[in-house]
Amino acid sequence: MGSTGTADDVDGVVAAWRRERPDLDVSPLEVLSRVSRLARHLDLARRAAFAEHGLxxxxxxxxxxxxxxxxxxxxxxxxxxxxxxxxxxxxxxxxxxxxxxxxxxxxxxxxxxxxxxxxxxxxxxxxxxxxxxxxxxxxxxxxxxxxxxxxxxxxxxxxxxxxxxxx
Missing domain, CATH: 1.10.10.10 (Winged helix-like DNA-binding domain superfamily/Winged helix DNA-binding domain)
Incomplete structure (x- = not known):
């Protein structure tokens, strides 16, 4: 679960990998998977903002x-x-x-x-x-x-x- 006490999709992915591969440190996923997902949301928001102006x-x-x-x-x-x-x-x-x-x-x-x-x-x-x-x-x-x-x-x-x- 994230630091806010609210779970996100990444928490589920990380928990599954920890269960399936307890031998690996999957902690980088907690940061970089969130950065990747945020980048997708940002890309969609930017596309919408530019589309409003025909760009x-x-x-x-x-x-x-x-x-x-x-x-x-x-x-x-x-x-x-x-x-x-x-x-x-x-x-x-x-x-x-x-x-x-x-x-x-x-x-x-x-x-x-x-x-x-x-x-x-x-x-x-x-x-x-x-x-x-x-x-x-x-x-x-x-x-x-x-x-x-x-x-x-x-x-x-x-x-x-x-x-x-x-x-």
Whole structure:
């Protein structure tokens, strides 16, 4: 049973493994199976928030990378690759599709004519801002059962785990 005194599905999985394989330490499942299940709930909540605004998650990823860059909301395609962790071919396709929707534009860099700059349009900025508000509302609801202190502690613990993977 979880620390709240309420059982969840993971408690059942862990109990079954402990019964069937008492020789193994299955305690990692208590953390990581919950992280995995929460990730699925988060993915569904994000998809719903973006769908409200006619966006796919990948579209928000590109638009939000540009929006976070600050004025003039420009990045190179290489910067966007690093921000979104996709391949060059995938990024080109994504930029084409977002440009066709009028959410971003591409033009030559004034400093290097061979370089391209991707710029968020006013329409793209407004859409990214609206989608962010919906995203944060949904994510706040997912975390509503935690106090501010619990949320801060959880964020710190997860960051500690994640830092090793992203180093």
């Amino acid at each position: 796919e998650q990948w579209e928000f990823d590109v638009l939000s990378a540009l929006r976070r860059s600050g004025e003039p909301y420009q990045l190179t395609p290489g910067d966007l690759l690093r921000e979104t962790l996709v391949t060059s071919g995938t990024m080109t396709n994504r930029l084409d599709r977002l440009a066709a929707r009028g959410l971003l534009s591409r033009h030559a860099s004034p400093h290097d004519r061979r370089a391209v700059l991707v710029t968020l349009t006013p329409q793209g900025r407004e859409l990214a801002d609206r989608a962010l508000v919906a995203l944060l509302k949904g994510e706040r609801e997912l975390l509503a059962g935690l106090s501010d202190a619990e949320r801060d502690s959880l964020a710190a613990f997860l960051k500690r785990l994640l830092v090793d993977f992203e180093a």
